[in-house]
Amino acid sequence: MKPSIVSYKKLPEDLQDKLEQRFSVTAFDSITNENRADFIKALAKAEGIIGANETIDRKLLEQAPVLRAVSTISAGFDNFDVDALTERKIPLMHTPGALTETVADTIMALVLTTGRRILNVAERVKAGEWKGSVGENWFGTDIHHKTMGIIGMGRIGTALAQRAHFGFGMKIVYNTRNRNPEAENRFDAIHMELDKLLSVADYVCLILPLNPQTRHLINAERFALMKPSAFFINAGRGPVVDEAALIEALQQGTIAGAGLDVFEKEPLPKDSPLLSMPNVVAIPHIGSATFEARYAMAASAVDNLIAAMTDSIEGNCVNPQVIR
Ligand SMILES: NC(=O)C1=CN([C@@H]2O[C@H](COP(=O)(O)OP(=O)(O)OC[C@H]3O[C@@H](n4cnc5c(N)ncnc54)[C@H](OP(=O)(O)O)[C@@H]3O)[C@@H](O)[C@H]2O)C=CC1
Numbered sequence: 386m387k388p389s390i391v392s393y394k395k396l397p398e399d400l401q402d403k404l405e406q407r408f409s410v411t412a413f414d415s416i417t418n419e420n421r422a423d424f425i426k427a428l429a430k431a432e433g434i435i436g437a438n439e440t441i442d443r444k445l446l447e448q449a450p451v452l453r454a455v456s457t458i459s460a461g462f463d464n465f466d467v468d469a470l471t472e473r474k475i476p477l478m479h480t481p482g483a484l485t486e487t488v489a490d491t492i493m494a495l496v497l498t499t500g501r502r503i504l505n506v507a508e509r510v511k512a513g514e515w516k517g518s519v520g521e522n523w524f525g526t527d528i529h530h531k532t533m534g535i536i537g538m539g540r541i542g543t544a545l546a547q548r549a550h551f552g553f554g555m556k557i558v559y560n561t562r563n564r565n566p567e568a569e570n571r572f573d574a575i576h577m578e579l580d581k582l583l584s585v586a587d588y589v590c591l592i593l594p595l596n597p598q599t600r601h602l603i604n605a606e607r608f609a610l611m612k613p614s615a616f617f618i619n620a621g622r623g624p625v626v627d628e629a630a631l632i633e634a635l636q637q638g639t640i641a642g643a644g645l646d647v648f649e650k651e652p653l654p655k656d657s658p659l660l661s662m663p664n665v666v667a668i669p670h671i672g673s674a675t676f677e678a679r680y681a682m683a684a685s686a687v688d689n690l691i692a693a694m695t696d697s698i699e700g701n702c703v704n705p706q707v708i709r
């Protein structure tokens with residue numbers, strides 16, 4: 386008999402077929418209030434699960450007594466109780482390699498759009514405000530040869546540094562807990578304490594995971610360290626930033642603008658002050674949202690699940706200590 390698995394995000398047809406050849410699959414396009422009870426019921430006999438965007442906590446995992454593999458279609462895994470999985474020796478698989486370059490493109494787009502005010506001036510053109518040669522109130526800020534501060538020089542941070550350094554001649558400074566010799570060799574990147582980085586960078590780009598150490602890492606005191614001419618970009622996770630402090634920093638002119646792919650609450654509430662600020666570019670968590678990257682992520686997650694279910698994991702495991 387084929388092992389039972391539950392998929393809780395719609396997969397491309399060929400990948401769904403690949404799973405069905407090996408497993409008995411209970412598939413949900415997504416989890417909604419209407420089908421949540423069915424999802425939980427299906428967990429009772431699930432040996433594997435694959436999906437995205439759901440909080441998989443200890444309580445939910447208790448509904449899955451025979452679970453032995455979990456595969457998320459994402460790089461981030463802050464929505465999982467990793468300790469609860471590790472205690473039960475269940476590997477958690479993720480898809481970092483499939484989206485790195487695409488997310489770096491997105492961050493570079495946020496840098497360009499905020500610095501050059503692309504969205505704001507395009508909206509003004511549409512509103513019929515372009516009536517002659519443009520004056521200073523249409524001007525933006527240079528990107529090339531400025532200083533980019535990267536908080537989180539991991540896979541995505543490195544791909545971003547490559548674009549900024551070689552494409553735009555930017556000076557790269559970065560913060561991580563451990564130094565990154567590859568970044569230092571390839572991009573002449575300079576490792577800095579976080580507070581120092583915030584005080585020197587023209588574009589502060591945050592691409593950190595969310596965990597207890599990073600939650601609200603960037604707060605009012607830290608925004609106060611930034612230059613009033615500097616821009617803040619976040620594509621890591623919303624709660625790494627104290628969003629109320631960010632809003633205040635933007636309202637007070639403590640910083641020049643922000644480009645945001647992630648928020649403390651997603652979708653961003655309609656009444657968020659961020660939505661009415663001309664110097665803010667807010668996009669709907671689309672870091673990896675291209676046809677190519679989303680397919681590659683789904684394909685990687687399917688392969689990851691098969692590897693975990695067949696005791697043949699070679700990489701992409703968040704808690705490798707559980708591998709037999
Ligand atoms: N917006 C989007 O669509 C996407 C967002 N993401 C987010 O981006 C995150 C990063 O992805 P990726 O680059 O692949 O991950 P990596 O694990 O490759 O990189 C994470 C980096 O963060 C650093 N880091 C971790 N904790 C701290 C800390 N407390 N202080 C300073 N630096 C720290 C790590 O270095 P060190 O350990 O030395 O500190 C490492 O350089 C994901 O976890 C996810 O949350 C990912 C994909 C898409």
Ligand SMILES: O=CC(=O)O
Nearest residue numbers: 458459460461673
């Ligand atoms: O935010 C997206 C991810 O893959 O992580």
